[in-house]
Amino acid sequence: MANTVIGSSIIIDGEISGDEDLVVQGTVKGKILLKESLYVESSGVVEADIETQNVEVSGKVTGNINASDKVELKTDCRVIGDIKAPRILIADGASFKGNVDMDMKER
Amino acid sequence: MANPKDLSVSANGDNTVIGPSIVINGKLTGDEDLTVRGRLEGELALTKTLIVEPSGIVKANVSVKNAVISGAVVGNVDAEESIELTKEGRMVGDIRSPRVILVDGASFKGRIDMGEVSGERTASERGSRAPVRTVRSVPVAARPGANSRARSEGKPPSPPPPPESRSGAPLPPMVAAGSRRRVVVKKKAR
């Protein structure tokens, strides 16, 4: 699956950008800009604005999410921030506080 | 190194991989190994091993336990245990580490500070770090008596070398034998 994995003991304070999938098991503060998918795993903590194609959150995200394809909030995740995406899935048990804007236009 | 598929499966996050198209600009700290195939700019502090693969670019000051560099590094690297530049490794910056390996083919420009000079190395000597830090800020000077002690590997202190020997190239800081990396600063009378 993903080529880039940020392990659970890693803390990044800054900007991440790239053309591939990113799995976050650790902590990222700042900004995430991807052309592919972001996976925030259950141990992951992201305090950043996110701009990607897809986002799948099982951990914690504080920040605005802008996805060109889909955002999925899984059970037990905690998301605080605004979500803008054409497709949004919020699972039972997910915790979310913010605005939702289902952007119908292509990015 | 394990191939990418293994690493992404590891749920523990024992090993972090920064893929080839990823650019991280900022400060990274961690308690696990880190493999860089992409680009990392800023600051890096790990309690474990940094591996910069041939496609990796690190433009940062780095503080790690071990480092294996096969890519490009611009910045200073402080490795508590060892640093190795492999044959594809390129580095511009200063190295501070008790063990440094430059493989044939590696290219390096900068300072290397290994610290100790005396006798046989023991594991504990390799481990102790704190006093080595003082070596950096010390002016280029050495106590003649200390040098001859360091070199004669355990023999009783020999008389200081004659003054002419000092007229050649300036000697970088040397550590007195038996004093566990304490650096003696004493301006030589020329």
Added chain:
Amino acid sequence: MAQGEQTGIIGKGITIRGNLTGGGDLVIEGRVEGQISLKNHLTIERTGHVEAEIRAEELTINGEASGNIDASSMVSISSSAKVAGDIKAPRVVIEDGAVFNGTIQMDVKLPDDI
């Protein structure tokens, strides 16, 4: 000193102070202080102790050396070596176990976008 075939050896008990120049290979097992300028291969053996500015084609250090080194092809610092000084050479090898303190100037080709 003869060119090509002959290798000069400075034995263990010898100390030389001054300038050493030559066209052949040189092996130092003793002590040299001053300046060394060789057109070929200089080897400082385990028992060798050199405090000098060294200029050579190729340099192999198994013993102790302090002073600046300028080699036109390669400097090899083996695991038993203790070296201090500034090295300028296109190729430098430092073996595990060697002790080196100083600077190294090699030609480093970095990616354009670094």
